[in-house]
Amino acid sequence: MSSLRLENCRLIATMDDTGRELVDASVEIRDGWITALGQESGNGEVDQVIDARNLIAIPGLVNTHHHLYQILTRGFPESEGKTLFPWLRSLYPVWAGLDEQMIFASTRTGLAELALSGCTTSSDHLYVFPDGSQSFMDAQVEAAQSVGLRFHATRGSMDLGMEDGGLPPNSVVQSLDTILRDSERVIDLYHDPTPGAMTRIGLAPCSPFSATPELMRETAVLAREKGVLLHTHIAETMDEDAYSRETFGLSPVELLESVGWAAPDVWVAHCVHPSDSDIELLRNRDVAVAHCPTSNMLLGSGLAPVSSYRAGNIRVGLGVDGSASNDANDLRQEMKQALLVARVRDGAGALSARDALRLGTRGGASCLGRDDIGIIDVGKVADIALFDADSLALAGSQEDLIAGIVLAGPRPVTVIVNGEFVVKDGNLVRVDHADIARLHNDAACRLMTRARDAMN
Numbered sequence: 293m294s295s296l297r298l299e300n301c302r303l304i305a306t307m308d309d310t311g312r313e314l315v316d317a318s319v320e321i322r323d324g325w326i327t328a329l330g331q332e333s334g335n336g337e338v339d340q341v342i343d344a345r346n347l348i349a350i351p352g353l354v355n356t357h358h359h360l361y362q363i364l365t366r367g368f369p370e371s372e373g374k375t376l377f378p379w380l381r382s383l384y385p386v387w388a389g390l391d392e393q394m395i396f397a398s399t400r401t402g403l404a405e406l407a408l409s410g411c412t413t414s415s416d417h418l419y420v421f422p423d424g425s426q427s428f429m430d431a432q433v434e435a436a437q438s439v440g441l442r443f444h445a446t447r448g449s450m451d452l453g454m455e456d457g458g459l460p461p462n463s464v465v466q467s468l469d470t471i472l473r474d475s476e477r478v479i480d481l482y483h484d485p486t487p488g489a490m491t492r493i494g495l496a497p498c499s500p501f502s503a504t505p506e507l508m509r510e511t512a513v514l515a516r517e518k519g520v521l522l523h524t525h526i527a528e529t530m531d532e533d534a535y536s537r538e539t540f541g542l543s544p545v546e547l548l549e550s551v552g553w554a555a556p557d558v559w560v561a562h563c564v565h566p567s568d569s570d571i572e573l574l575r576n577r578d579v580a581v582a583h584c585p586t587s588n589m590l591l592g593s594g595l596a597p598v599s600s601y602r603a604g605n606i607r608v609g610l611g612v613d614g615s616a617s618n619d620a621n622d623l624r625q626e627m628k629q630a631l632l633v634a635r636v637r638d639g640a641g642a643l644s645a646r647d648a649l650r651l652g653t654r655g656g657a658s659c660l661g662r663d664d665i666g667i668i669d670v671g672k673v674a675d676i677a678l679f680d681a682d683s684l685a686l687a688g689s690q691e692d693l694i695a696g697i698v699l700a701g702p703r704p705v706t707v708i709v710n711g712e713f714v715v716k717d718g719n720l721v722r723v724d725h726a727d728i729a730r731l732h733n734d735a736a737c738r739l740m741t742r743a744r745d746a747m748n
């Protein structure tokens with residue numbers, strides 16, 4: 293391990309509880325941890341010193357919802373212009389052809405792009421497990437390690453196929469027993485509960501229309517036995533609301549409660565259509581929300597009531613969601629989209645640039661149950677994105693460089709994860725982007741060929 297000092301940063305947005313912003317201050321990093329911060333922290337012996345006079349430091353962004361495999365079907369023409377249910381029906385038969393190499397290639401692509409957008413920690417929700425998928429989770433962990441991002445992989449699942457009234461074809465659903473066995477395997481193999489962990493595992497049945505209540509209940513029992521978090525989609529569309537009320541006589545959020553999921557160890561994606569009593573339930577039970585504004589707009593799902601969540605002290609983070617419903621892997625965009633959605637919905641004062649940055653950093657960290665990321669402070673891990681104050685995109689933002697980062701959309705020049713460089717001079721350090729794209733395009737072509745063969 294190594295030591296490093298970012299000397300005399302132009303500005304450091306710490307995102308600590310008081311929102312401290314430090315001018316001409318230094319950050320000292322040792323063995324992946326921040327060991328000193330401020331104007332007096334520029335003296336210790338370190339391996340490397342970076343002159344940061346023109347740099348703005350923010351905590352690395354935290355992505356709380358994704359389906360990395362969907363990058364293989366970015367901009368898929370047959371799903372264009374559809375709402376969630378028909379959109380899924382057009383894509384499930386294609387995803388049924390996924391193999392391990394495709395999972396590896398797409399995980400690498402997504403995490404590389406996220407790194408280039410200033411993201412240092414990403415979760416993923418992989419829930420399609422066709423025949424031959426035994427090592428999908430292993431391939432994801434390997435891909436994340438190669439890029440260098442902190443990774444929360446969630447072992448997703450579906451057990452309610454079309455033949456039983458669910459949405460996905462039966463070829464991509466698994467039995468309860470298979471799901472629980474593989475979930476236990478990947479937790480035992482990869483989950484690191486210690487502070488500073490680079491890899492954690494969560495469990496994540498897909499949604500009320502593809503997972504049975506029994507799967508939800510049994511998954512929660514296993515997750516709590518193993519001490520890992522739970523994740524799922526909830527209240528994404530009005531179609532889902534109607535399905536839940538017709539099938540179970542409950543709103544999606546009430547359904548969540550009925551299967552033992554209304555708890556602080558749960559973070560849910562979307563939550564676009566909760567009733568007032570649903571919001572109250574989320575608040576009382578401390579359920580966290582992954583807000584995915586671009587996805588919600590692309591599929592015409594609606595605008596999530598983030599102002600109400602924030603007013604109720606409900607934990608909210610940001611997610612890019614799968615690349616078939618975004619289609620970018622860019623958390624900077626998501627901060628701006630969150631700001632725009634909040635203002636369209638609740639007025640110009642609804643969400644400030646700093647509020648949006650907080651959602652993308654501390655908010656995401658709280659969704660993932662972590663207090664060691666999403667903040668620049670002594671005793672936290674060194675996950676930092678650095679922006680060039682003299683860049684073209686920030687020209688004219690000198691009065692408020694933080695607003696500039698959120699609104700003007702500069703790319704970070706340097707991204708540090710666990711004290712190590714993942715992006716330097718705007719380029720990936722550990723992996724070659726052309727190599728990633730080539731392997732990914734090969735995998736995507738193979739997937740489409742497979743899908744066409746299966747349809748003929």
Ligand SMILES: [Zn+2]
Pocket residue numbers: 357358359525561613614
């Ligand atoms: Zn999703």
